[in-house]
Amino acid sequence: MGALIAAIVVFVVGGTLFQYQEGTKLGVFALTCACIWNGFFNSIQVVCREREIIKHEHRSGLHMSSYVLAQMIYQLLLCLAQTVVTLIICSIAGVKIPSAGVVTPWGLLDVGISILLITYTADMMALMVSCIVRTTTTAMTTMPFLLIFQLVFSGGFFSLSGFADKIKLLTVSHWGMDGLCSIGRYNEQPMVAVWNMIVGFKDLDVFGYTPLKDMLIYVEEHGYRDPFLEWCGEHNQLPQFAATVENVLHNWGVLILMMVVFALASVIALEFIDRDKR
Amino acid sequence: MVTLSNVLQSVYWELLDILLFSLGLWMVLGKLKWKQRWMAWIPDLRFAALGQCIQLPREGILVGVMELLSFVLGSAFKGIEAEKLSLLVSLATLILLVLLVVYRLRLYVRLMRIFGMKKGWILIWFLLDWLVLLIIGFGKKFQPVELPKPEDWEAGTAPAEISGAESVHFRPPAESGLSIDLFERTAKDFGKTRYLLKDISLDIPNGSLVLLLGGSGAGKTTLVNAIIGYEKAKAQVTLNGADIYKDYAHMKYKIGFVPQKNLMRGNDTVMQTVDDAAELRLPSSVTTAQRKDRVQEVMDLLGLSAGASGLVCKKSGGQLRRISIAMELVSDPELFVLDEPDSGLDGVIAKEIFSKLRAIADEGRIVIVITHTPDRVIDLFDKVIVLARDSGRVGRLAFYGSPQEARDFFGKESMEDVVMSVNSKEQGGEGLAELYIERYAALAAAAEGGAAT
Numbered sequence: 137m138g139a140l141i142a143a144i145v146v147f148v149v150g151g152t153l154f155q156y157q158e159g160t161k162l163g164v165f166a167l168t169c170a171c172i173w174n175g176f177f178n179s180i181q182v183v184c185r186e187r188e189i190i191k192h193e194h195r196s197g198l199h200m201s202s203y204v205l206a207q208m209i210y211q212l213l214l215c216l217a218q219t220v221v222t223l224i225i226c227s228i229a230g231v232k233i234p235s236a237g238v239v240t241p242w243g244l245l246d247v248g249i250s251i252l253l254i255t256y257t258a259d260m261m262a263l264m265v266s267c268i269v270r271t272t273t274t275a276m277t278t279m280p281f282l283l284i285f286q287l288v289f290s291g292g293f294f295s296l297s298g299f300a301d302k303i304k305l306l307t308v309s310h311w312g313m314d315g316l317c318s319i320g321r322y323n324e325q326p327m328v329a330v331w332n333m334i335v336g337f338k339d340l341d342v343f344g345y346t347p348l349k350d351m352l353i354y355v356e357e358h359g360y361r362d363p364f365l366e367w368c369g370e371h372n373q374l375p376q377f378a379a380t381v382e383n384v385l386h387n388w389g390v391l392i393l394m395m396v397v398f399a400l401a402s403v404i405a406l407e408f409i410d411r412d413k414r
Numbered sequence: 415m416v417t418l419s420n421v422l423q424s425v426y427w428e429l430l431d432i433l434l435f436s437l438g439l440w441m442v443l444g445k446l447k448w449k450q451r452w453m454a455w456i457p458d459l460r461f462a463a464l465g466q467c468i469q470l471p472r473e474g475i476l477v478g479v480m481e482l483l484s485f486v487l488g489s490a491f492k493g494i495e496a497e498k499l500s501l502l503v504s505l506a507t508l509i510l511l512v513l514l515v516v517y518r519l520r521l522y523v524r525l526m527r528i529f530g531m532k533k534g535w536i537l538i539w540f541l542l543d544w545l546v547l548l549i550i551g552f553g554k555k556f557q558p559v560e561l562p563k564p565e566d567w568e569a570g571t572a573p574a575e576i577s578g579a580e581s582v583h584f585r586p587p588a589e590s591g592l593s594i595d596l597f598e599r600t601a602k603d604f605g606k607t608r609y610l611l612k613d614i615s616l617d618i619p620n621g622s623l624v625l626l627l628g629g630s631g632a633g634k635t636t637l638v639n640a641i642i643g644y645e646k647a648k649a650q651v652t653l654n655g656a657d658i659y660k661d662y663a664h665m666k667y668k669i670g671f672v673p674q675k676n677l678m679r680g681n682d683t684v685m686q687t688v689d690d691a692a693e694l695r696l697p698s699s700v701t702t703a704q705r706k707d708r709v710q711e712v713m714d715l716l717g718l719s720a721g722a723s724g725l726v727c728k729k730s731g732g733q734l735r736r737i738s739i740a741m742e743l744v745s746d747p748e749l750f751v752l753d754e755p756d757s758g759l760d761g762v763i764a765k766e767i768f769s770k771l772r773a774i775a776d777e778g779r780i781v782i783v784i785t786h787t788p789d790r791v792i793d794l795f796d797k798v799i800v801l802a803r804d805s806g807r808v809g810r811l812a813f814y815g816s817p818q819e820a821r822d823f824f825g826k827e828s829m830e831d832v833v834m835s836v837n838s839k840e841q842g843g844e845g846l847a848e849l850y851i852e853r854y855a856a857l858a859a860a861a862e863g864g865a866a867t
């Protein structure tokens with residue numbers, strides 16, 4: 137399931153991923169969403185479907201922290217496998233992952249760690265939901281809302297302001313996207329949006345002339361196109377996407393912090409399991 | 415841009431909010447005749463006072479502490495603009511705010527009950543709590559529905575009528591054996607309180623094998639769950655003098671409960687399932703070798719050794735019941751409760767299991783069994799509990815005594831006939847539940863009176 141989702145996403149947006157700023161942003165957004173989707177599906181039902189068993193075992197002496205820790209280890213292995221599969225699919229689809237990493241010497245490893253952290257944090261969030269709700273039906277009803285929340289408040293495609301801009305700091309997608317864009321060296325990539333816009337107006341007629349078309353031909357013939365795209369990219373740099381070790385580690389750290397919070401919330405929620413009544 | 419006038423304005427509003435809330439609370443505490451009313455004027459401490467007053471002390475203290483924390487975090491949030499820190503603070507504040515709302519609502523719901531307010535008020539509580547407090551505090555219409563005895567209240571102790579379980583005066587429990595004094599067990603059904611069980615009082619001596627009988631829906635499983643503290647009722651249940659409810663964390667290890675459902679994971683093997691259960695239930699002082707021996711012993715006893723490596727999901731219904739029993743039996747519990755342990759088992763295996771349960775009881779333990787086919791093994795039992803549904807469809811005690819006394823009381827030869835006599839006519843029974851409940855209550859009262867004189 138996870139592999140299929142990753143394959144669909146990567147085959148659609150993988151061509152321009154890590155090539156141009158626009159492609160990177162779109163691709164990273166789609167990849168992050170796929171990771172979150174995978175993470176959610178891994179654990180959204182695992183606890184609530186055996187809630188009666190856990191309640192019975194809790195009565196027999198099972199510590200909820202032990203139970204959650206066991207689930208965390210299992211889910212980590214699952215997320216690790218999904219990360220490997222996603223990276224294999226990326227390489228099959230021809231995604232050009234930067235060879236040099238930001239934190240480690242290998243770009244593939246940096247991307248892998250980011251994908252793992254995004255998937256695992258989403259997994260922990262779903263685990264928390266699974267610990268809070270009592271039935272699988274409720275869990276599955278909650279999931280789309282969580283997903284929409286992650287997509288809307290990621291800040292990837294909707295410009296957020298005010299309180300909404302603060303809320304995005306609480307989403308896995310936001311920190312995941314920032315991390316992947318930093319590793320993908322977004323700020324060092326060319327920007328094609330301005331060029332494409334000009335190309336869209338190339339047939340604009342001005343008193344019988346097409347000056348934009350002539351200019352575009354001139355720029356291309358004299359090899360000014362790539363420097364122009366790079367120049368555009370330089371003017372579209374974003375500080376949160378800077379390819380620095382501090383930046384990436386900050387993003388990873390926040391994801392790990394969220395993971396810990398979700399795990400603690402899971403334990404706390406399960407500590408009240410004895411209050412369940414038929 | 416933060417200006418002095420903005421800051422002053424927000425301070426004025428906060429002060430006004432605190433003052434109005436405190437005034438309302440001061441009046442409410444007065445109506446409840448709470449002695450330390452002055453505490454209403456101290457931020458954060460006022461919630462502790464309210465909690466103490468309405469018998470939710472833990473919630474009151476938690477709200478007070480969380481209010482203080484959220485104030486501190488809120489201040490930190492204003493002061494620190496760095497994104498890194500504000501995220502941490504906002505995360506913590508968000509979690510805190512959710513908890514704060516939940517616990518505050520618990521306090522308000524209790525207050526609403528005390529003042530007999532309708533549920534619709536909760537929304538106003540949620541938005542403008544100070545306003546509701548002022549309305550209750552100054553409104554003559556709002557008076558405590560169950561006003562406590564002034565002398566108790568002035569002394570600072572909680573009124574029995576408000577506190578719930580404390581309003582019931584349980585009889586002194588027996589020093590040994592299982593003592594059950596259940597006042598009521600209720601359940602919420604779409605906001606309405608539904609009574610499941612009421613007035614069940616009995617003592618079971620150690621070393622008894624007890625049969626729990628009753629028609630479908632009489633409350634057998636509910637009673638068992640209440641006895642073992644699995645689903646608590648308004649009751650006092652003691653095992654050899656120790657209160658199961660109050661000391662549940664400790665007592666749960668002394669109780670083995672085989673539920674009606676087979677609660678186990680289908681993807682584990684039988685051996686893994688029993689071994690995991692043993693690891694959970696046995697004390698940490700037990701060595702791995704001892705545990706393995708115990709597991710093997712129980713597996714042999716229940717005939718599970720042959721298919722020990724098979725997956726649980728591949729087992730038949732009878733085998734699943736035996737695995738369920740093995741999971742609990744492995745820890746040698748003091749009180750062993752089994753909900754239909756013989757369902758799906760053939761007669762020979764069922765008799766074998768009951769013989770084993772008899773042997774467990776003979777070791778001084780109390781074994782309570784629910785079964786729908788009691789007559790084939792009735793000679794093994796020491797006591798019989800008969801539950802029946804009264805006209806209000808509430809489970810009540812229709813009989814408690816030895817099997818022979820049960821035969822005499824109901825005038826029936828078999829236990830299945832006893833169940834039929836208390837079952838409703840819709841269930842194919844004789845519909846005499848009400849008669850036997852009253853007769854047994856009178857009998858028990860007479861016996862109690864006799865014992866007292």
